[in-house]
Amino acid sequence: MEFTAGGQLEIRITPADVGKRVSVRRLNDAEAPIAKFTDTVGVLASWTDGVLLITRRTGESVHIPETSLVAGKVVPAAPARRRGVPAADFPELARVTARAWQPVESERLGDWELRAAAGFTRRANSVLPLGDPGLPLDGALARVRDWYAARGLPAYAQTATGAAGTQEELCTELEARGWRREVSAQLQVGGLAAVGDLDADVSRVVLSRSADEAWLRRYQRFTVPGPHVLRVLGSGPSVWFASIPGSEGAPAAIGRCVVDGRWAGFMAVEVDPVNRRQGLASSVMAALARRALDEGASAAWLQVESENDGARALYAGMGFSVHHHYHHYRAQ
Structure with missing residues (x-):
């Protein structure tokens, strides 16, 4: 629980905090005789037209009208790690896991990697979007679609959420462009x-x-x-x-x-x-x-x-x- 009933509630986040990990409390029903609150922790993926979009660690997206906010603050990028668990950042693990399951064919699109293996597993047949593709996002995604279509494969993108440096904002952009999440999993260490x-x-x-x-x-x-x-x-x-x-x-x-x-x-x-x-x-x-x-x-x-x-x-x-x-x- 990020907020306590006895503490002073303040909204200390703004649209300038997009991309940061935040904790917010919202009022569910302003007309209810007893106030009911919901707390949400995740990355502030967008704040547009009076609505906050927060992506939780699991990748779930939560839309929150700014008029329902009663408190909000920026929180550390990731919780403290457990004793005995190796320290690692997301880019390191993303590259290690990619080297352990390599495609038959690959091509660079800026810092992104297009991967194909005749359809055997999504991991080996998806674009790994780490860094800058060297194109505006819409242009990059068009190239991704064309590359997989030329191989008779559906276009997939592998993304991550829930740690420092992961891709909550990219997930939001993909969903806004009609891409749909088919499967999610945990990377454990x-x-x-x-x-x-x-x-x-x-x-x-x-x-x-x-x-x-x-x-x-x-x-x-x-x-x-x-x-x-x-x-x-x-x-x-x-x-x-x-x-x-x-x-x-x-x-x-x-x-x-x-x-x-x-x-x-x-x-x-x-x-x-x-x-x-x-x-x-x-x-x-x-x-x-x-x-x-x-x-x-x-x-x-x-x-x-x-x-x-x-x-x-x-x-x-x-x-x-x-x-x-x-x-x-x-x-x-």
């Missing part, structure tokens, strides 16, 4: 040693530098297998695949890790439904973490969909916490 120290059985985990046919049978995130899938999965500075043997030719559990300097990124951790709740995911991650520690990494990251409660609980128990949220917007 944690200490790598805590994952390597998990009390997990790693004796059955097999590590490899490549994904074999059995591994791919468990990883079912594609419709048509092809060289583009292996190109993306095999991309990154130092890539490791893990599997635990199962029955009928498919592993009981799999995982992927990319080591990049101090970072180890965990992806594609999947467990056969009949073998869940047996600690197999922890075993896969522990084995991969120990290999990454041997290569000199010390920090870990992973991506998890916001609605995946089971996975989020698992990762919280390993010491991971949310750094920011990322989103994929599709041109309409």
Whole structure:
């Protein structure tokens, strides 16, 4: 709670604070016999025609008429980080995660990167808009649409919210131009040693530098297998695949890790439904973490969909916490 009933309420924000993280309190119903207030914290993405648009950490947009404001102030750009969680800014993590999941084809548009991989995953088939595209926004977005249309692909933009330097204002501009958010997820970070120290059985985990046919049978995130899938999965500075043997030719559990300097990124951790709740995911991650520690990494990251409660609980128990949220917007 940013405001207390006993404190003096003041509106200490103006349109000049667009782009800053703010906390505001608004009156829900001025005619109600008992005043009811709502507090909102997020980035002030715009203040136009008497309406504030605040983007919350999760990417949710909140429209607030300025006439309903009773208090408002600028607050620190990001909350204090938890002990044991590695410090990192958004640009560093954006580039590390991009190197861990590289497209088959890419092209620069100023500081933006156009990425394509025959439609295999949104991450590898979306523009990564970091920095200045070298064109006015409308012109840049037109180039993005044309580039993907030439490849028979929908135009996606990958953006982020919820940390210092993320892209709340860009999200607002995309939505104003008809782009629609299709999926959101969390980028979580944690200490790598805590994952390597998990009390997990790693004796059955097999590590490899490549994904074999059995591994791919468990990883079912594609419709048509092809060289583009292996190109993306095999991309990154130092890539490791893990599997635990199962029955009928498919592993009981799999995982992927990319080591990049101090970072180890965990992806594609999947467990056969009949073998869940047996600690197999922890075993896969522990084995991969120990290999990454041997290569000199010390920090870990992973991506998890916001609605995946089971996975989020698992990762919280390993010491991971949310750094920011990322989103994929599709041109309409």
